[in-house]
Amino acid sequence: MTTTETVAAFAPVTGFDVERIRADFPILSRRLDGDRPLVYLDSANTSHKPEQVINALSEHYALHNANVARAVHQLGAEATAAFEAARDKVAAFIGARARDEVIFTKNASEALNLVANTLSWARGDLEVGEGDEVVITEMEHHSNIVPWQLLTERKGATLRWFGLTDEGRLDLSDIDELINDRTKVVSLTWVSNMLGTINPVADIARRAHEVGALVVVDASQAVPQLPVDVAALGADLVAFTGHKLVGPTGIGVLWGRSEVLDALPPFLGGGEMIETVTMARSTYARAPHKFEAGTPPIAQAVGLGAAIDYLSAIGMDKVAAHEQAITAYALSRLREVDGLTILGPAEAVDRGGAISFELAGVHPHDVSQILDSLGIAVRAGHHCAKPAHHRFGVQSSTRASFYVYTTPGEVDALIDGLDQTKRFFKVA
């Protein structure tokens, strides 16, 4: 070729030391079978945990373990203080107006199901009934599709959705028809876990509020990689999970505007969600406890608090800038690979750090199997987004995703691994 092609270059973020960050993550220095170093490109699936989070979990169990909000003893007071301090950290991290707007769940799926279920029991303004409509999008994770299918099926309501453009963006051309006077709920992902697309949540929320609909946002991929201000987002309810933002598994968050949380009925019944109980009936605590029946994930909440401290110390603006830089570099390198097709936006504009792709002639399972033999961990399959795959005429894809500890060298390892994969399957 005689054209002057620009060679892909990585643009590091000033004041962001990826090697120093990597040193905090013990798992990144382990060796895999065959004494291979780990190249972990599956952070959209789950992120790794820094020592600070692992130590917080271990210290909680070693020194402060007790049940919360019901023990008078010193350990009970310490555990309760730590658990509620984690709520304060989450509230500050996402810009909630009040700590009571933060509900702990076990994951984002439970948070979304909490909303869909309580809506199915709601009466009055929030009630969803026959003839009403719920609007989602074609790029949702199954956890933001199935709960709404269940709700609309149970209530005789209609489920509708935004389609996608060929580039992998929401097709908003029919927004005024799709979101109409019958719309009760609009639920969408902020950042797609498959296509990487960042959606214009505020614009859609504005239209939804014009018709009086509730706006629910799946922020599972957004909170780990973007500075978040829920008050400015325009949503009424926001769900995310701890384990994708260097926190433990088993802890998720539902944020809701106080007025909405007050209007929703309780979710699970049990301990801690009540005000008083008689044999005939009960009255309920106010949010957040109204939605937190039973012993909550205490140590996990403490671990999530430590994760938030960790990310805040780096600075979410820098986390986002690194994600952007590594994604731009990966996109430019992947575009050079013959036979590779990126599903979703091919440029790092309004785009998160998950890149799904197809490699002609090699099935994603086989791609990921060969990559795994080289120590490179990616995800293969439908990534719990079957409808989005169907939209692009594919059954599955390979996905590489990045986080604070991802280096350009790991992206280079992926590119080499893809070349080896093609040679192995004789498609090079």
Next chain:
Amino acid sequence: MDMQALYQEIILDHYKSPHHAGLREPFEAEVHHVNPTCGDEVTLRVHVEGGLVCDISYDAEGCSISQASTSVLADLLIGKPIEDANEIHQKFVELMQGRGQVEPDEEILEDGIAFAGVAKFPARIKCALLGWMAWKDATVRAVTDLEAKI
């Protein structure tokens, strides 16, 4: 992990040119099986007559392991008495679930022995069994329907 042990040439050959592929008439039962974790799918038809597996036809989408395994299944079982086919099926399932400890019998499994290495990769065993489970399901249905008509 040794990729050559997993991806034997026989598997890659069957993957590139699957035998007996496509859906055909006649058939007594058709089933659709999916692997929900990865999305691999197969639609499989069986034609049985006089106690024989007369035809196995299929439309499959998935990885090399699931595609090749379905191709080998069709090769092995078409033309066999149902009883023998069931025995081969049993042997193949045992091989896959044997964690790499089961010595495959080439007399019975022929090209199927190439999948011995798959048993060491827990995530891929379901891929290898997709077509086989579909065949079993379809055959049970076909035989049950035939018996019901007698």
